[in-house]
Amino acid sequence: MPGAFVLTLGCPKNEADSDSFQACLRAAGWELIDDPEDADLLLLNTCAFIQPAVEESMEAIGEALDWKSRKRSRKLVLAGCLPGRFHDDGSGGLSDFDLIIGPADTGGLLDWLGLPPESVPGVYGRRHLRYLKVSEGCSNRCAYCTIPLIRGPRRDRSTGEILRDAAMMVHQGAGEIGLVGQDTGAWSEDGGIHRLVGTLAEEYPDVWFRLYYLHPAHIVPGLAGLMTEHGNVMPYLDVPVQHCSDRILKRMGRGYGRALLEELFTGFDDSVADLAVRTTVIVGYPGETENEFLELMGFLSRHRCIRTVAAFPFWPEEGTTEYFRIRPGELPSPETVQSRLSQVGDAADAHYRDWGERLEDRxxxxxxxxxxxxxxxxxxxxxxxxxxxxxxxxxxxxxxxxxxxxxxxxxxxxxxx
Ligand code: SF4
Structure with a gap:
């Protein structure tokens, strides 16, 4: 019987799925509230793409089970990447969950709610910050990554679906809409992502649009030009490079080399208006030598467009190509990894200082x-x-x-x- 529900989120990347889950629950008569203590249903949208995220999700599951144990009539739904990655083998105490569904499985939720599949009502959210999914899954198969295993190959959403969701978000009060996907730049309907962003920016001139998760090999020419053409397309690109050594990039299976990265980032450095780039790198990749790491540091230090660098230590994730390929002695020692993480941290601080000086008084x-x-x-x-x-x-x-x-x-x- 419908009552009040709370939705908890393990990862901002899953926020677009959360909006769809919320819309399904509302369509069935459930009301969204903030305090779990007053809720009759809790939907846990989990993250599991690396080990620390798995551990965080397991902690959230423990808290959710405790929440349910205090009132057995409460409903508990487990959703997202954790059940998408690890299927319940009956030994983990998940029997207390009333429903377990994988990432973006609105069909499974609607079925459980007793609603027909065609009643998918789009998206619902109350925040001014919203995330609009342009595609689901990823076809790149990087050697270290679990996401294609969890979410499957890339399926682009149609222009019509995306525009419908954008209209709903604006109607619900969105101030900023982030375009997300595991490989957003590869979206290939109707002339590509830059056309889509241009259409949205023109249709909703008071809404900010921001692009996330652009694979370096899938950045189309003209993307940076959009930002000068439309004041509401943020001068910001989220471009995870992961490394810059040709050998490491090849082993990662990233599909590009250092030359492409240098060309791309030099173009961003030289763009007419300031362009802020957020990037991520993986440190301590199997076989990463000191020289290869220094090559990465040189790249990170050279490009003034970089506003944010986040570094992650390599983690051998079960099921990935790299997990089965690592040879004994290939992983840098934990001390080396810590030292490299802290050196990337220093490079990140230098970029913050540089950007701070450039922005002061502006x-x-x-x-x-x-x-x-x-x-x-x-x-x-x-x-x-x-x-x-x-x-x-x-x-x-x-x-x-x-x-x-x-x-x-x-x-x-x-x-x-
Ligand atoms: S592009 Fe990103 S999501 Fe896709 S496999 Fe590579 S790291 Fe994973």
């Missing part, structure tokens, strides 16, 4: 995220730096602000309009 648009905080056009909400400002404006409001100070990735600003 007037930028800032979107309010909560009382006293927001994010600039150069920073993705929730993952990059926060902009501190004095304002009581509601979330989603865009203010003209002068940047007065910086510390690490965070900025301080005064509101001027």
């Amino acid at each position: 007037v930028l648009q800032v979107m309010v995220d909560s009382p006293g905080t927001g994010h600039t056009v150069f920073d993705a909400p929730l993952v990059d730096g926060t902009c501190f400002l004095e304002s009581d404006e509601p979330e989603g409001t865009v203010l003209e602000c002068r940047i007065t100070d910086y510390e690490g990735p965070d900025l301080t600003a005064e509101v001027i309009a």
Whole structure:
């Protein structure tokens, strides 16, 4: 019987799925609330693409089981990458879950709710920050990655579906929409992702659009030009490079080499307007030599477009090509990995300082995220730096602000309009 539900999220990348799950529950008469103690149903949307995420999800499962044990009539739904990656073998205490579904399985949820599949109502969310999925799955099969195993090969959503969801999000009050997919740049319907972003930007001039998860080999020419053409397409690209040594990139199966990365990032450095790039790298890849690591450091230090670098240690994930391929002695020692992570951290700090100096005194648009905080056009909400400002404006409001100070990735600003 419908009542109140709460949805918890293991990973911002899954937020688009959460919006679809919420829409299904609302269609069945459930009401979204914030406090789990008052809820009759809890949907846990989990992440599991690397071991730390698995551990975090297991912790959340423990808390959810405890929540249910305090009132047995409560309903518990486990969704997302964790059940998509590890199928229940009956030994893990998951019998207390009323439903277990994989990532994006709205069909399974609708079936359990007793609704026909055609009643999928699109998306629902209350936040001003929304994530719009352009595709599901990934066909790249990088040697270290579990995502293709969990989510399957890439399936592009149709332009019609994406535009319908965008319209709903705007109607529900979206201030910023992030376009997401495991390989967003590879979306190939109707002329490619830059056409889609151009259409959305024209249709909704008051909404900010931001692109996430662009595989370096799938960045189409003209993408950066969109940002100069449309003030509401953020001058920001999320481009995970993972490494820059040709040998390591080949072993990773990334499908590009150092020359392509240098050309791409030099183009970003030289773009007419400032362009902020967020990137990720993997440190301690099997067989990574000191020289190969230094090559990566040289790349990271050279490109002024880099605003944020996040480094992850390599983790041999069960089921991946690399898991079965590693030979004894190939993994750098934990001390070496720690030292390399901290060197990447130093490079990241240097970029924050450089960007801080460049942004100080500049007037930028800032979107309010909560009382006293927001994010600039150069920073993705929730993952990059926060902009501190004095304002009581509601979330989603865009203010003209002068940047007065910086510390690490965070900025301080005064509101001027
Ligand atoms: S492109 Fe990204 S999601 Fe796809 S296999 Fe490679 S790392 Fe995984």
